[in-house]
Amino acid sequence: MILEMKNIVKHFEDCKVLHDISLGVDSGEVVSIIGRSGSGKSTLLRCATFLEKIDGGSIAYKGDTVAHTPEGAKTVYAGKKEMARVRNCFGLVFQNFNLFPHYSVLKNIMDAPVNVQKRDPASVEAEAMKLLDKMGLADKASAYPFQLSGGQKQRVAIARALALNPDILFFDEPTSALDPELTQEVLKIIRQLADEKMTMVIVTHEMNFAKAVSNRVIFMDGGYIVEEGTPAEVFDDPKQERTKRFLQNYD
Amino acid sequence: MSFTTMLATMSVGMLRTVGIFLLTLLGSLPLGMIIMFGRKSRLTIVSGAMKILISVIRGTPLMLQLLVWYFGPYYLFGWSIKGYRYTAIIIGFVVNYACYFAEIYRGGIEAMDKGQYEAAEILGYTKSQTFFRIILPQVIKTILPSVTNEVITLVKDTSLAFTLAYQEVFSLAKQISASETSFTPFVVAGVFYFAANYVVAFIMDRIEKSMGYYS
Numbered sequence: 001m002i003l004e005m006k007n008i009v010k011h012f013e014d015c016k017v018l019h020d021i022s023l024g025v026d027s028g029e030v031v032s033i034i035g036r037s038g039s040g041k042s043t044l045l046r047c048a049t050f051l052e053k054i055d056g057g058s059i060a061y062k063g064d065t066v067a068h069t070p071e072g073a074k075t076v077y078a079g080k081k082e083m084a085r086v087r088n089c090f091g092l093v094f095q096n097f098n099l100f101p102h103y104s105v106l107k108n109i110m111d112a113p114v115n116v117q118k119r120d121p122a123s124v125e126a127e128a129m130k131l132l133d134k135m136g137l138a139d140k141a142s143a144y145p146f147q148l149s150g151g152q153k154q155r156v157a158i159a160r161a162l163a164l165n166p167d168i169l170f171f172d173e174p175t176s177a178l179d180p181e182l183t184q185e186v187l188k189i190i191r192q193l194a195d196e197k198m199t200m201v202i203v204t205h206e207m208n209f210a211k212a213v214s215n216r217v218i219f220m221d222g223g224y225i226v227e228e229g230t231p232a233e234v235f236d237d238p239k240q241e242r243t244k245r246f247l248q249n250y251d
Numbered sequence: 252m253s254f255t256t257m258l259a260t261m262s263v264g265m266l267r268t269v270g271i272f273l274l275t276l277l278g279s280l281p282l283g284m285i286i287m288f289g290r291k292s293r294l295t296i297v298s299g300a301m302k303i304l305i306s307v308i309r310g311t312p313l314m315l316q317l318l319v320w321y322f323g324p325y326y327l328f329g330w331s332i333k334g335y336r337y338t339a340i341i342i343g344f345v346v347n348y349a350c351y352f353a354e355i356y357r358g359g360i361e362a363m364d365k366g367q368y369e370a371a372e373i374l375g376y377t378k379s380q381t382f383f384r385i386i387l388p389q390v391i392k393t394i395l396p397s398v399t400n401e402v403i404t405l406v407k408d409t410s411l412a413f414t415l416a417y418q419e420v421f422s423l424a425k426q427i428s429a430s431e432t433s434f435t436p437f438v439v440a441g442v443f444y445f446a447a448n449y450v451v452a453f454i455m456d457r458i459e460k461s462m463g464y465y466s
């Protein structure tokens with residue numbers, strides 16, 4: 001199992017945003033998370049990627065527990081070094097890209113592998129060019145983010161995440177900031193990654209896409225996982241009243 | 252006094268003015284960074300102290316600060332202040348400008364998109380890598396116009412060193428004008444300040460342009 005989150009609890013001040021959420025992701029699996037706005041989807045990804053600290057439960061990557069909560073005590077995270085090592089296991093693609101505007105496309109992709117992973121620049125560059133080619137952006141290597149369309153930016157962001165060779169890639173509504181025409185070019189890339197057995201967790205409002213690409217779909221509501229199953233189970237035959245109501249709104 | 256003699260005398264003052272200007276920048280640009288970090292520190296003692304420092308420095312005239320830096324050690328501790336004049340001038344200018352720069356840096360850093368920090372964190376950058384590779388270059392670009400304003404003000408503010416009877420170009424102009432009953436030294440000083448600021452504006456414009464490759 002690549003990621004194992006158990007009984008995650010997260011508060012913001014007095015507001016409980018995640019209630020006892022458990023999520024395991026196996027190698028090669030594509031998990032989609034759906035749910036209405038404010039249901040805690042982003043918070044769950046942010047907890048998985050350590051952008052937010054959990055208040056209860058445990059997180060393990062590839063069997064190494066990096067956060068756990070002893071009975072009746074506060075959550076304990078692993079040391080700095082261990083966290084840095086585990087951070088290497090995952091990548092995150094943001095809704096609004098968060099490319100580095102002062103770096104060219106190529107440098108956006110190469111900078112972390114060279115300066116964080118300390119890999120050889122020449123081989124990193126070769127790999128980055130291959131990734132750009134795969135993203136259909138080989139001709140944009142020397143462009144700057146402000147010169148790209150939203151869809152192109154998001155593909156660069158995906159390439160940047162992939163360049164670190166993560167074991168699992170998280171997407172938080174990767175197409176929500178994009179015009180409908182640009183959405184498809186990004187979804188196509190993600191679909192291609194799924195075909196290559198990339199392990200992914202995708203928060204999305206694109207129901208047809210989720211249905212097509214995932215092995216498993218999770219429906220969240222009010223900070224709980226309300227329903228979970230194969231796309232056929234969740235989309236075509238939902239058991240829970242709340243899931244049915246949510247899906248109806250999308251028809 | 253012939254015009255050439257006057258110019259020769261005043262050019263010594265010009266060099267001194269340039270000296271104050273360069274030393275002040277050299278000291279205050281980095282010190283401003285340190286004060287800004289102190290101001291943003293989670294230790295309330297440190298951030299409180301920096302807040303007070305900044306508000307005192309910004310709330311009092313630089314001329315008064317120079318007098319305090321120079322005469323303070325004597326009146327407060329009875330120390331001898333012989334040969335300390337130039338040091339006092341530089342300290343006064345550096346601390347004053349550092350406080351203004353600190354606030355400019357702070358504004359620039361607080362205007363940064365939180366997503367830049369998060370992206371860097373996810374990609375595994377350390378805190379210092381994030382600051383120096385990702386945040387600072389972008390902050391510099393956004394604050395450059397405000398910094399340019401300060402630097403231009405500094406060129407003119409150097410004349411305040413006359414408060415401590417330091418013979419930079421402005422003091423000399425006043426002296427020569429009085430002794431020669433001539434207006435010319437003021438014209439020379441004016442042309443000098445204007446030319447100096449022209450150079451400053453030119454250089455800052457070049458720097459701004461060099462960062463104009465992205466928006």
Ligand SMILES: Nc1ncnc2c1ncn2[C@@H]1O[C@H](COP(=O)(O)OP(=O)(O)OP(=O)(O)O)[C@@H](O)[C@H]1O
Nearest residue numbers: 012013015017035036037038039040041042043044
């Ligand atoms: N930093 C924060 N401080 C306080 N409350 C927060 C914070 N971030 C999120 N919340 C709250 O937590 C709840 C879950 O938010 P979250 O962003 O995880 O929802 P979401 O499912 O991703 O919604 P969306 O589909 O709109 O992105 C919301 O009620 C939100 O207001």
Ligand SMILES: [Mg+2]
Nearest residue numbers: 041042043173
């Ligand atoms: Mg969200």
